[in-house]
Amino acid sequence: MSLTDRRQILGGLAATATVLGAPYVSAQAQPHVIVIGGGFGGATCARFLHRAGIKVTLIEENATYTSCPFSNLVIHGSREISAQQFSYDALKSEGITIVAQRAQSVDGDARRVTLNDGTTLTYDRLILSPGIDMRFDALPGYDAASAELMPHAWKAGAQTVLLRRQLEAMEDGGLVVMSVPANPYRCPPGPYERASLIAHYLKTKKPKSKLIVLDAKDQFSKQKLFQEAWANLYPDHLEYVPLAAGGKTTEVIASDKTVVTEFSRYTAAVANIIPPQQAGKIAQLAGAADRTGWCPIDPMTFESKLRPNMHVIGDAAIMGAMPKSAFAANAQAKLCAQTVAQLLRGETPAEPKLVNTCYSLVAPDYGISVAGVYRPGNGVFVDIEGAGGTSPLTAPQDVRTREAAYSNAWFGIITAEVFG
Amino acid sequence: MRIVLLVTTLALISGPVAAQSPAPPGALTCSGCHGAAGSELPSLRGKDAATITQALLAFRSGAREATLMNRITKGFSEDELAAIAVWIEAQKDVK
Numbered sequence: 001m002s003l004t005d006r007r008q009i010l011g012g013l014a015a016t017a018t019v020l021g022a023p024y025v026s027a028q029a030q031p032h033v034i035v036i037g038g039g040f041g042g043a044t045c046a047r048f049l050h051r052a053g054i055k056v057t058l059i060e061e062n063a064t065y066t067s068c069p070f071s072n073l074v075i076h077g078s079r080e081i082s083a084q085q086f087s088y089d090a091l092k093s094e095g096i097t098i099v100a101q102r103a104q105s106v107d108g109d110a111r112r113v114t115l116n117d118g119t120t121l122t123y124d125r126l127i128l129s130p131g132i133d134m135r136f137d138a139l140p141g142y143d144a145a146s147a148e149l150m151p152h153a154w155k156a157g158a159q160t161v162l163l164r165r166q167l168e169a170m171e172d173g174g175l176v177v178m179s180v181p182a183n184p185y186r187c188p189p190g191p192y193e194r195a196s197l198i199a200h201y202l203k204t205k206k207p208k209s210k211l212i213v214l215d216a217k218d219q220f221s222k223q224k225l226f227q228e229a230w231a232n233l234y235p236d237h238l239e240y241v242p243l244a245a246g247g248k249t250t251e252v253i254a255s256d257k258t259v260v261t262e263f264s265r266y267t268a269a270v271a272n273i274i275p276p277q278q279a280g281k282i283a284q285l286a287g288a289a290d291r292t293g294w295c296p297i298d299p300m301t302f303e304s305k306l307r308p309n310m311h312v313i314g315d316a317a318i319m320g321a322m323p324k325s326a327f328a329a330n331a332q333a334k335l336c337a338q339t340v341a342q343l344l345r346g347e348t349p350a351e352p353k354l355v356n357t358c359y360s361l362v363a364p365d366y367g368i369s370v371a372g373v374y375r376p377g378n379g380v381f382v383d384i385e386g387a388g389g390t391s392p393l394t395a396p397q398d399v400r401t402r403e404a405a406y407s408n409a410w411f412g413i414i415t416a417e418v419f420g
Numbered sequence: 421m422r423i424v425l426l427v428t429t430l431a432l433i434s435g436p437v438a439a440q441s442p443a444p445p446g447a448l449t450c451s452g453c454h455g456a457a458g459s460e461l462p463s464l465r466g467k468d469a470a471t472i473t474q475a476l477l478a479f480r481s482g483a484r485e486a487t488l489m490n491r492i493t494k495g496f497s498e499d500e501l502a503a504i505a506v507w508i509e510a511q512k513d514v515k
Contacts, residue, residue, distance in 0.1 A: 391488075416456065
């Protein structure tokens with residue numbers, strides 16, 4: 001008998017552990033964990049909880065997940081949206097219960113989730129991994145309707161395809177404008193990767209066109225590496241306007257795709273507006289978000305600082321130095337699954353360390369990366385000094401080519417771990 | 421090597437218990453980049469703890485060239501890296 005077989009049989013025994021009286025300490029039936037949200041965080045967490053022998057229900061209304069990482073290549077025109085899409089079939093066949101509904105509300109006192117069809121589920125521990133929602137009240141002129149004219153494409157799917165189609169339909173010589181928000185938001189280097197790949201598309205397909213990037217801040221992730229590459233690759237196709245030069249968008253007018261800043265107005269042929277964001281709506285409804293719109297957590301356990309027995313992982317949570325990335329959500333999810341399993345067994349989790357790795361493409365064969373190692377500190381995650389950092393500046397092209405290849409390999413491996 | 425043998429033996433005697441024993445700090449992250457064989461990113465499956473420890477320490481000291489592992493390993497002590505390596509070896513039969 002292989003180890004895996006032994007595990008499955010013993011895992012099956014653990015599934016009826018209440019009869020045997022071990023290993024669970026709960027007085028009631030077998031503990032039940034609900035995970036809300038089936039992205040890089042939630043799907044991973046459900047999977048690792050299930051493998052740890054915990055009874056888990058994953059609530060995710062969509063039958064298909066569309067990945068944000070690599071979606072900038074869809075906008076670039078070199079990748080199809082179908083390559084971004086993943087089903088939950090592998091999770092189901094592993095035996096994970098998936099409820100294809102929207103979580104309508106959470107009653108933290110009763111430890112109860114109500115679904116959109118009115119049924120209720122109770123939990124011992126709840127894991128919220130709802131990702132982000134756009135704040136359609138934060139930028140004058142930008143709401144759900146104007147996003148159909150000036151796409152954000154910051155949740156992958158129809159919005160991604162819309163932005164690609166707009167770029168493809170644009171005549172050569174057109175002006176593309178990107179608006180980038182202040183921190184915090186999903187995927188800190190993401191807007192700059194997107195700017196790079198749009199500039200690459202313009203340079204190679206519509207060389208009389210130009211991209212202007214309007215930024216509400218002066219500093220951003222991997223900035224020196226991006227700006228080094230932009231100066232070399234896209235001097236005629238990408239203009240970056242930081243906050244200090246009047247880059248902050250103050251209003252948009254969707255009807256004629258006008259973007260207004262403190263000093264200027266730009267009327268674009270294509271406008272990509274990335275608005276300010278907040279934790280996904282269910283986190284707000286559950287009472288796990290504070291007035292910033294994000295969810296404070298205890299970095300030892302990911303448990304909400306506002307609601308007991310609720311844990312928040314991924315983009316929705318306030319993680320301190322750890323960025324809102326798919327890699328981070330996946331790493332947090334695995335640790336959170338382990339921690340919740342320990343808590344349910346009455347154990348005390350040890351102090352963790354977490355790692356983030358984030359690749360960006362500044363051209364299809366030119367990759368750069370940033371990494372960080374983190375530990376709990378000051379109620380969030382803090383950087384471990386001396387570790388992490390970015391790819392070197394002025395590196396030979398073969399380093400950039402290798403990092404582009406690693407980036408591609410990473411996407412295959414992480415999506416296999418989460419959905420495969 | 422005694423630790424490695426001990427962990428392996430434990431895993432053979434009581435698979436689920438060993439599988440449920442908590443991963444050391446940082447260890448759960450590795451599988452975000454290192455999965456099945458046949459990728460540009462090397463698989464760790466089937467590698468023994470001594471080999472993994474040696475590689476991690478060489479990345480950390482700069483003796484071994486890397487694009488990224490040098491930056492990550494600097495966030496861990498030698499003992500932490502060794503503990504991660506032992507844990508990875510123990511996962512080889514765990515899905």
